[in-house]
Amino acid sequence: MKISILTKLFFLSITGFIIIVSCSKEKLEDDTPTPIVKEVVPKITPKGTEKYLSKNSDYVYNQEGVKTYQLIFRDDDLYKINADPTKEEYVEAALVFEGDTISPVGVRYKGSIGAYVGCVSGRDWTNPSGYKTCVKLSMQVKINWQDRKERFYDLNKLQFHSQNYDKSQLRERLGYWLFAQMGVPAPRSVHARVVVNGQLWGLFGLTEEIDNRFAEYFYKNGKGDIYKEVWPLKPTGEVQTDKAFIDALKTNEEKPDVSFFKEFGSAFAASNTTNAKDLVRKYMDVNQIISYAVVDRLIRHDDGPFHWYCNDLASCYNHNYYWFEDKKNRKMHLIPWDLDGAFEHILRNTNNITPIADKWGEISNNCSLINLGNPAFSQRSAACDKLTAAWAGFKTEYADLKKHLQQNILTDEKTIKQMDIWAKQIEPFIKEADAFHNSGITNEFNKKATSEATWNSAVNTLKNQVKFARTQQ
Structure with a gap:
């Protein structure tokens, strides 16, 4: 391996080692000494024979075990991101994995409001702020930091999800697995053990980033772009603006071409009950999108694309989904996201914020606002949206796929x-x-x-x- 000047400085800056001691009776993986970076994160040039350059992402998302990932920060950088995680600012670090060091990489905390609840010092959970108070927070590791060309097992990013909300630590992984079992391309998810500056942080969900690497892996015969959380139609039923589509792009941001996505939205904006199902057949894989709806509704992913939060009827929005716009085959694909609450509303509504008021395809209150007990989080029936209503029109397909999921998979x-x-x-x-x-610590509430x-x-x-x-x- 070629050693740069910064790498030499890295080794000169090692002032000691922290030994990670396993507190489990079982022998756990990769309990090796970890250097402390005091002055500079090293710049290491790979020699080209490293395992992470020769294998693809199937190695990272192998379902057979739990791998350990180590992150090494300068103390000042770790203090910086811990002082205000919600800024989601990148700092440099080194990633150590199975004998290889990838350095530098960029690391930041990540997540929506729910990811920070109870984990930062600010008291207003709806506007999280303050310093880090939990051991774990979700993190993104950017391998293609500073224009690095080499990928990590063919990946540009790693996403470690804290799963603080899910005490089973299984909901997210299970949800994505069920989508995949039903033929819906969904992020791969495994568990990972994370050590930071020699200290055990614990078990995380390692869930695939939805980006160009995801698109190339799952849509090998397609070519197009990834969009995050933009619905093709406004709440008023009109097609979205070009700006909304462009702002949602996660790939090809430099030369955006949103014409096909806009064509898709325009078609449904002008649709009626007579031609809506034909438009679904034209622009989508019917079995795939109806399977998506079946899984989403059966696991009660109530904080996803079928939950329309509203301040008023003109400002309703949904979230936690991506789109793949396959320009080559002229098809649109909906991709699930953020499943840590999967199944939580099955037996009863565990809160009055995220539950959806309606069964699939139903409309409540004549498409006016619905209140389930929390006036700050009103909603509108999903089937008031022309696109969702078109999917709900496939009643026979929905019933057959639901039966298959219940009788052949959820066993x-x-x-x-x-x-x-x-x-x-x-x-x-x-x-x-x-x-x-x-x-x-004996009090369960106080456990870290x-x-x-x-x-x-x-x-x-x-x-x-x-x-x-x-x-x-």
């Missing part, structure tokens, strides 16, 4: 067995974080990591919710 032999496999994988790391972070007892209870709750979903009409 003890398939889904519960898969959950047991994952639970066995992550149990040693739940125990490790419990012992490492909760030593001497999910305790083993809380985790076991949450896994059993999720299993019961999955079993109940089989019976949903």
Whole structure:
């Protein structure tokens, strides 16, 4: 490996080592000494034979085990991002993985409001602010930092999700797996053990970034762009503006061409009940989009594209989804996102903010605002949107696909067995974080990591919710 001047400075700046001591009785992976960066994050030029350059992303998202990722920051940089995580500012760090060091990379905290609830010092959860108070916060690691050309197992970014909200640590992974089982391209998700500056942070969900690498992996016969959280139609039923489409682009931002997405939106803006289903057939894969709706509704992904939050009828919006615009084959694909609340509203509504008021395709209050108990979070029925209403018109297809999901996938032999496999994988790391972070803390509310007892209870709750979903009409 070629050693740059900065790399030499890196090694000169090592003033000591921190030994990561496993608190689990089991031997855990990669408990190796970690150098402390005091002065500069090294610039390491790969020699070209590193494993991360020769294998593709299937290695990262292999479902067979839990891998350890180490991040090394300058103390000042770690202090900087911890002082105000909600700024989501990148700082430099080194990524150490299975004997290879990728340095520098960019690292920032990430997430919507829910990712910071209870984890920053500010008191207004609707406008998170302040310093970091949780052990874990979701992070993005940018491999293509400072125009780096080499990818990490063919990836440009890594996303580590804290899963602080989900005590089972399984909902997100399970949700994406179910979409994939039904033939819907969805981010791959595994678990990862994360160590920062020699200190165990714990177990994270490592979930695939939806970007050009995702598009090339899942849509090998297509060519187009990724958009985040832009609906083709405004709440008024008109097609979105060019600016809205351009602002939502996640690929090809330098030379945006939104003409096909706009054509798609314009077609449905002008549609009626007579031709709407034909337009779906023209612009989408019917089996794929109806499968999407079936999974979304059966897992109660109530904070996704079918939840329209409204201040008034003109300002309704939805979120937590992406689009792939396949210009080559002239098809649009909806991609699921942010599933850490999957199944939570199955048995009962666990809060009065995210639940959707209607069953699939139904309309409440004549498309006026709906209030489920929290006036700050009114909503409108999803089927008031022309595009969603067009999908809801495929009643036979929806019923058949729902039956398939309930009878052939959400079974003890398939889904519960898969959950047991994952639970066995992550149990040693739940125990490790419990012992490492909760030593001497007896009050469950004050524990810094999910305790083993809380985790076991949450896994059993999720299993019961999955079993109940089989019976949903």
